[in-house]
Structure formats: structure tokens, C-alpha cells
Amino acid sequence: MPIDFDVHIGCSVAGVGWHCLAVRGSNDLQQERGVSDQTNKQAYNPETDGAKMGFADAMSYGDYLHLQTVLDQQHPLSKAHDELLFIIQHQTSELWMKLVLHEMSAARQALKAGQVTPMFKMLARVSRIFEQLNGQWEVLRTMTPADYSHFRESLGPSSGFQSWQYRMIEYVLGNRNPNMLRPHEHMPAIRDQLAHELTQPSFYDEVVVYLFQTLDGNLDRMPAPQLDKPHEAQPEIQARWKQVYQDVETHWTLYELGEKLVDLEDYFRRWRFNHATTVERVIGFKCGTGGTSGVQYLRRMLGVELFPELWHVRGEL
Numbered sequence: 001m002p003i004d005f006d007v008h009i010g011c012s013v014a015g016v017g018w019h020c021l022a023v024r025g026s027n028d029l030q031q032e033r034g035v036s037d038q039t040n041k042q043a044y045n046p047e048t049d050g051a052k053m054g055f056a057d058a059m060s061y062g063d064y065l066h067l068q069t070v071l072d073q074q075h076p077l078s079k080a081h082d083e084l085l086f087i088i089q090h091q092t093s094e095l096w097m098k099l100v101l102h103e104m105s106a107a108r109q110a111l112k113a114g115q116v117t118p119m120f121k122m123l124a125r126v127s128r129i130f131e132q133l134n135g136q137w138e139v140l141r142t143m144t145p146a147d148y149s150h151f152r153e154s155l156g157p158s159s160g161f162q163s164w165q166y167r168m169i170e171y172v173l174g175n176r177n178p179n180m181l182r183p184h185e186h187m188p189a190i191r192d193q194l195a196h197e198l199t200q201p202s203f204y205d206e207v208v209v210y211l212f213q214t215l216d217g218n219l220d221r222m223p224a225p226q227l228d229k230p231h232e233a234q235p236e237i238q239a240r241w242k243q244v245y246q247d248v249e250t251h252w253t254l255y256e257l258g259e260k261l262v263d264l265e266d267y268f269r270r271w272r273f274n275h276a277t278t279v280e281r282v283i284g285f286k287c288g289t290g291g292t293s294g295v296q297y298l299r300r301m302l303g304v305e306l307f308p309e310l311w312h313v314r315g316e317l
């Protein structure tokens with residue numbers, strides 16, 4: 001016969017509300033918690049559902065992804081708890097940037113080949129990647145100034161400023177500052193790759209070719225691409241976008257293209273803004289580890305316009 005005792009063992013969620021369990025007796029206690037049911041159950045074997053369980057002679061998930069190699073690449077230099085977060089945030093951002101470059105390279109190829117519709121899908125994906133990168137700041141924001149100060153010294157002069165993939169994304173899109181090659185001089189293969197990008201029309205230059213070809217039927221009045229400097233707004237280009245935006249029914253594909261670019265730049269701008277705000281939150285107005293004025297430098301970068309004519313034309317409509 002169970003010993004009677006009254007006790008509240010805590011609260012559990014049932015349906016939509018919180019219900020406290022008032023329990024009477026030890027057997028009842030176990031039954032009401034469902035403990036005996038759980039422990040007496042045999043552990044579910046996914047093999048009965050067909051799951052492959054042995055990988056001695058087969059390619060596993062980890063093999064395919066080279067997961068151990070990836071997971072072995074985080075090497076905090078301090079004992080600070082938050083340094084792992086900082087490393088993973090940067091490494092995952094770099095992985096997403098790798099995908100951005102993959103997509104943008106294919107997008108430029110597709111555009112040059114006149115395959116505009118498949119290219120839209122790639123541009124949409126790039127925008128989503130930036131959106132996803134924007135979400136990542138939420139995690140980094142959980143790091144306080146004190147947390148960061150515990151390992152900041154370990155970073156030495158290293159900084160995201162030296163991210164060659166970030167610079168390449170800017171170069172591919174059309175924001176081309178040759179001064180940004182210099183931090184990569186010590187890695188000739190990377191430096192040459194970046195320098196090579198400055199010899200060919202940017203993605204936006206190819207968009208402009210498509211714009212003139214479609215509207216004018218030729219490139220006679222198209223301004224020459226600005227290969228090795230940041231793209232500056234050109235009145236001839238803006239006039240063509242105006243034509244498109246004033247009659248979207250006639251120029252639907254160009255209109256869709258214009259909006260896809262605005263979308264992409266919108267998400268990219270948000271990334272820059274989130275970065276600058278997070279940095280201010282963490283280091284205030286201290287200089288960056290890369291040597292710049294820090295937040296002031298990042299705020300200056302907020303003024304960058306990748307596709308200026310597409311933004312300026314809005315004031316004319």
C-alpha cells in the first residue's frame with residue numbers, strides 16, 4: 001500500500017498551459033510522470049526503418065563533408081570562452097561568402113550567355129545568403145564588450161578588413177578600389193586573382209551591356225565600363241533605367257533584373273549596417289584591430305553604392 005504524501009513536483013507544459021502536478025504516492029508519482037513507461041520501452045532502432053548503420057566500407061555523412069577537417073579548424077588563441085563564437089562567426093561567414101562568389105560567377109556567365117531567367121534564381125539566392133548572414137549578427141550580439149576584451153589582444157593586427165573573399169565580392173559587384181589589393185600582397189595567388197578581376201567587366205557592367213543591348217539594340221551610346229575604380233553613376237545608364245521603370249509592362253525582364261539588383265544591394269547594405277552597429281556595441285569608438293578608425297571607417301563604407309543609377313532613378317519617377 002503506497003505511503004500517502006502530498007507534493008508538488010514541479011510544472012510541466014501540457015497543451016497550451018502550465019499545469020502543476022499534485023502527486024499522491026510513489027507509484028502514482030512514477031505513472032503520472034510517465035517515467036516507468038519511458039524506461040521500460042525498448043530504445044527505437046532506426047535500422048528497422050532502413051537506416052544504414054555501418055560505414056566501415058561506405059561513405060558517411062562526415063566523409064562526404066570532410067567534417068572532421070572543418071571541425072578541426074577552430075583554434076582559439078586565448079582561454080576566453082567567447083573566442084570560439086568569434087571564430088565560428090567569421091568562418092561561417094567566409095563559407096557563405098564562398099557560395100556568394102560561386103553564385104555571382106555563374107550569374108555573370110549566365111548573363112553573358114543571355115540566360116537571364118536562370119540568373120534570376122542565382123541573384124535571389126545571393127540575396128537570401130546576405131539575409132542569412134544578417135541573422136548571424138543576432139548571435140554575435142550576445143558577446144559583451146567585456147567578453148570581447150578578454151581575447152581582443154590575441155587577434156593582433158588581423159581583421160575582417162583583410163577578408164579577400166569580401167573584397168572579391170565587392171570587386172565582382174562593381175565596387176572596385178585597387179588600394180584594397182595591398183593587404184593581399186603577401187599571398188601572390190590571391191592578390192593576382194583579385195587583380196585579375198579588375199581587368200574584366202564587373203557583374204554590373206554586364207548588366208549595363210544587357211540594358212543597352214535590349215533597349216538600344218547596340219552599345220554605341222554605352223559608357224565604357226570603369227574596370228579598376230568604383231562604379232560611378234552615369235547619366236546615360238540612369239536614363240535607360242528610367243525608361244524601364246516608367247514602362248514596366250514593356251520592359252518586364254529588365255524591370256525584374258533591376259529589382260533583383262536593388263534587393264541584393266539592400267541586403268548587402270543591411271549587412272554593413274549590422275556590422276557597424278555590432279562593432280559600435282562591442283568596441284565603441286576604439287580603433288579596429290586592422291588599424292582603421294573602426295566604427296568611423298565602417299560608417300564611411302555605409303555610403304557605398306553598388307548600383308547607383310538604380311537608386312538615383314527612384315527620385316526621378
Ligand code: HEM
Nearest residue numbers: 089093159160161163166279282288289290291292294301
Ligand atoms: C565583434 C565582432 C567584430 C568586430 C569588433 C569587428 C570590427 C571591425 C572593424 C573595427 C573593422 C574595420 C577595419 C579594422 O580597422 O579592423 C572591421 C572590418 C571588417 N569586418 Fe569586422 N568586426 C567584427 C565581426 C565581423 C564578422 C563576424 C565579420 C564576418 C566576416 C566581419 C567582417 C569584416 C569585414 C569584411 C570588414 C571589412 C569591411 C570594409 O572594408 O568595408 N567582421 N571589422
